[in-house]
Amino acid sequence: MSIGTVAALLAAWWLLTATQIIPPTRFASPGELLQALRQVALTGYADARLHAHVLHSAKLVLLGFAVAIATGVPLGLAMGSSRRLEALVNPTFLLIRPIPPLAWIPLAIVWLGLGDAAKVLVIWFAAFVPSVINSYAGVRSVERHVIEAARMLGASRTMMMREVIIPGAMPHIFTGLRLSLQACWTTLVAGELIGAAAGLGHLLQQAALDLFPAMILVGMVFVALAGAVMTAMLGWVEHRAMPWRT
Amino acid sequence: MKERQSLALSAIGLIAFFGGWTLIAMSGMVQPQFLPTPLAVAREFYRLLETPFAGYTLQQHLLSSLGRFGLGFALAVGIGVPLGLMIGWFRTLDAIVSPLFDALRFVAPIAWVPFAALWFGTGIGGPVLIIFSGAFPPCLINAYRGAKFVEPRYIEAARMLGASHARMVTDVLLPASVPSIVAGLRVSAGLGWQSLIGAELIVASSGIGYLMVKGQSNISTAIVMSGMIAIGIVGVAIDVLLRALQARIERHQSGSGTN
Numbered sequence: 001m002s003i004g005t006v007a008a009l010l011a012a013w014w015l016l017t018a019t020q021i022i023p024p025t026r027f028a029s030p031g032e033l034l035q036a037l038r039q040v041a042l043t044g045y046a047d048a049r050l051h052a053h054v055l056h057s058a059k060l061v062l063l064g065f066a067v068a069i070a071t072g073v074p075l076g077l078a079m080g081s082s083r084r085l086e087a088l089v090n091p092t093f094l095l096i097r098p099i100p101p102l103a104w105i106p107l108a109i110v111w112l113g114l115g116d117a118a119k120v121l122v123i124w125f126a127a128f129v130p131s132v133i134n135s136y137a138g139v140r141s142v143e144r145h146v147i148e149a150a151r152m153l154g155a156s157r158t159m160m161m162r163e164v165i166i167p168g169a170m171p172h173i174f175t176g177l178r179l180s181l182q183a184c185w186t187t188l189v190a191g192e193l194i195g196a197a198a199g200l201g202h203l204l205q206q207a208a209l210d211l212f213p214a215m216i217l218v219g220m221v222f223v224a225l226a227g228a229v230m231t232a233m234l235g236w237v238e239h240r241a242m243p244w245r246t
Numbered sequence: 247m248k249e250r251q252s253l254a255l256s257a258i259g260l261i262a263f264f265g266g267w268t269l270i271a272m273s274g275m276v277q278p279q280f281l282p283t284p285l286a287v288a289r290e291f292y293r294l295l296e297t298p299f300a301g302y303t304l305q306q307h308l309l310s311s312l313g314r315f316g317l318g319f320a321l322a323v324g325i326g327v328p329l330g331l332m333i334g335w336f337r338t339l340d341a342i343v344s345p346l347f348d349a350l351r352f353v354a355p356i357a358w359v360p361f362a363a364l365w366f367g368t369g370i371g372g373p374v375l376i377i378f379s380g381a382f383p384p385c386l387i388n389a390y391r392g393a394k395f396v397e398p399r400y401i402e403a404a405r406m407l408g409a410s411h412a413r414m415v416t417d418v419l420l421p422a423s424v425p426s427i428v429a430g431l432r433v434s435a436g437l438g439w440q441s442l443i444g445a446e447l448i449v450a451s452s453g454i455g456y457l458m459v460k461g462q463s464n465i466s467t468a469i470v471m472s473g474m475i476a477i478g479i480v481g482v483a484i485d486v487l488l489r490a491l492q493a494r495i496e497r498h499q500s501g502s503g504t505n
Contacts, residue, residue, distance in 0.1 A: 005341070005343075005345050006346075026364065026365060087252040087259070088255045088256070088259040090256070090259075091256045092259050092263040095260075095263075098481045098482045099475075099478040099481075100440040100443055102356075102441075102447065103455075103458070103474045103477045106447065106462035107462075107467065107470050109462050110466075110470060111467075186355065189354050190356045190359075193360075193448055204357065205360070207360055208359070208360035208363050211364060213361075216360040216361055216364065219357070219360070220353050220358075220360075220361075223353060223357045224353045225352075227352050227354065
């Protein structure tokens, strides 16, 4: 049934563009899409070939994402385990939290210019907030009696953290990571659209300037594909990290 | 830990944040252009309320952003909710629409910017398209879930009692899916507001995102930060409004659900 839908859509798309009901200046035909794909993959477009654009964007996202995990998850875990730290940090955190990641882009550009550093900063921020919140919520979700049982059995502080708190918080943490990966990807594309020398957003921007609908479409397809692949990879990591959940 | 102790710690945290910021800004390590003191940002915010920057005052920019947001959000709700209910209710439609939707959902809203520019120039259509693409998926998904997971026994009971198809929709489907729909609206508004900012940073000639871009090209951190504050405040206000709506509907439902 779903294959039928896809086939029907492709046919409709081909018909609408072949009969020029949708003018070629506004949207690309399937043929033009393939041609644009071949062009960017083999000879390059917007200063680089397709794989270079994809790798450049993926590299920045993974870098920012990794830094966000390394800073956000420990802070969230600490806030969840210590009421003092929570009271100390939470109000400031609540002030910053409503500002969406995309709104940090102009500030990052003022501070760091149009290079990769500004993008990593914004990606870090996009993933930092959800990492903190979900790790924190994860610690709070660990059942009271499990903690008490471990304490009664004489678990040390490090054992408590490693054997009880972190595994208990893991499902929440991964929920946060999944959300923030999507946010990272969106933020990076926005950052690259505003100004960059390489990456999928740069390709999209160049295609928009050249009024090149087929290339815009190629860019969008690969933004979606790369996002899907990264989400799938995270899913795989999640599965490996929590073998006790099927 | 006592309430008082926790309040004191919170105050210390806030003072440390703003104090540290002020100290770094005043130490001369960074130019005020790049890091103004919190007070200077507040002063700038106030000044933007009275003197126009990038063509308009801050309130006028906000109004223009809110107008676009309202339009894009209304379109997303108006199309997404009915469509979601329909594909949740009719199985054939589900099989036709869902694969297409699943594919489109992976395209980040912001990736529509080039087409928005190509189709609409800097007109209002561009930002509205992007807000729509951000706000539409949660509307559709939650309405879909609401309709798909209506408890079968309610449907069976209604059918047995001889409800017509129209009554089935108005008396069973809609009431059962409202909580899910309203939860979707909150997510949708949040994503829509974020997408609006992204859109305005790139394709717009007014609005709060545009004000920030202009501040950025003037290398005025104070203006950029004022924009961030305004965005944060409006985002919270939208969420509070929708949360109130959600609470009201839940109260209403639990009140009428018992009889």
